[in-house]
Amino acid sequence: MSAPVLVSLAQVLLVLLGAPLLVGAMRRLRARMEGRTGGGVLQPWRDLLKLLRKAPLHPQGTGAAFRFAPLLGVACSGVAAAAIPLLSTRTGLGAGADLIAVVALLTLATAALALAGLDTATAFGGMGASREMTITALAEPAVLTAVCALAAKVGSTNLPAIVAATLSHGARPASPANLLAAVALAVVVLAETGRLPVDNPSTHLELTMVHEAMVLEYSGPDLAMVELGAAMRLTVLLGLWSALFAPWGITTTADPARLLLGLAAFAGKTLLLGCLIAAGEVFMAKVRLFRVPELLAGSFLLAVLAVSASFFLA
Template identity: 50%
Template sequence: MNQFAHFMTQVLVAVVQVFAVAVGGPLLLGLMRKVRSRLEGRVGAPIHQPLLDVRKLFAKQRMRPRESSWVFGAAPVVLVATVVAVAAVSPLATTHPPLGQSSDFFAVVFVLLLGSVVLALGALDTGTAFGGMGSSRSMTIGALCEPALLVAILAMAISARTSNLPALVRVGLAHPAVIASPARILALSSFLVVILAESGRLPVDNPSTHLELTMIHEAMVLEYSGADLGLIIVGESMRLVFLLGLLVNLLVPWGVAERPGVLFFCVGLFALLAKVAVAGVMIAIFEVFTAKMRLFRLPELLAGGFVLALLGAVTAVVAR
């Protein structure tokens, strides 16, 4: 009986975390758009506008290009499924998520990458010029992000002696000095660069562009419509919330539920949403004052991210 109750609690924790990320994703998108329009002197759409958009999209006809195969239709589903899977087992609102032992930083990040890869394959599947262009650009950026991300995780894992995500958060809570250590700070700055690049924000990609030739992520989803597009919007925004959630929990872990209990969990959930919202607002403000980088200058930015991560790893080894 006790085991059954424990199992049900774990399931409930997973469901609530996934639900928070799923609703929080579109809301964060709306919040960031709101901040941007305010800074541009406009009133802007209400914060829940992306939720309205998604609801309308699910009621619309789904069109698929004549020559496309099952890959095109599978891509949005896989994208959402990968984020749901990692959101369920990651330390977002609590440091004891279900299947916490298996929530490894390397594993989580590469499950997420599966989503980007299938999206690129889906775009290639349409056979259009912009689909191919978007995929190749997205994969180029992905290939440049990976080394930086790997070394950043390595730097954090060396100083904490584990790459288990809940353990990394717990170490931060138990020894705040670890967070202020050069290794963690360098690794997290590199992680931030990777998040911006992977989720298609400025200065890497302009999420509100209409110029097909400058698009990276948008170019891949040009052919999607109806529920497929709705899933992609939800999946992409969920991924941003999830990555930001990881970042803030590694940077400012306070508030995360350390002990079991409904109250602790609610506080943890609220703290998570508040921290992610603050991070989103800061990114939006940064975006208003930044121009998109030229595509050929992106390797410089991402190489900068890699160097930060490498310095972090070296510091971690030296400080051991």
């Protein structure tokens, strides 16, 4: 087995095992800042193992969309983790590690979960699916526009090529185009992962929830896959953001020593970003659903400015 393939497999395993730990660390930090004890960092893994031991239950009348959506979510996040240069630019997918393809994979997982919510034929499932796809439809233009800003200087949407070009030009992360694109994609990451101010991951209020409304009917191993897929999605998006705008520590070779350094850098950057999100949520309120388009429109405007800056500014 070639070294790039091993790198991709290592990245998938890292995201699979580390994603619940990231969620646990974020919950722990938020609980401490709110004056609560909270669960331990390992609590998400304990919850997943408990759910895996339960018997699966499927609502009457549901079909393949409901049953396969959780597995598809985990699979899409796993393939994205294999494509994104989290540890090294020498990934096993090579030319297939395209930024647009990664965005399409994550959107496919969102669409599958929305179909599962509709498949239950419940009011909450349909409401959550409608809200989720509305947010996704508003976020996608900002993502694709920001991709154009990043690819303009490189002449390619290939992720390893973009990261390698950024590493070879030390001042590029501080360029106006990159800074504008970084803010635009940061807003999209919050929206796509259901974090505040777009959605509150720790509430079950019927009139405000988005992600939770789609998964209310899941239980047992299916719910474990849903939770694992959501944690992996968060980790992958934070890893993607750090790879594009803070690629320090990512190696351009498959040397084991450099890969270990990349592993430490990835863990540190992802944990730092996760803790910043968790700390910000303590002081942030959820915006009304009708204000979310304004937030994402601002993200799209920043992405457009990033494209303009990539052509007219150094």
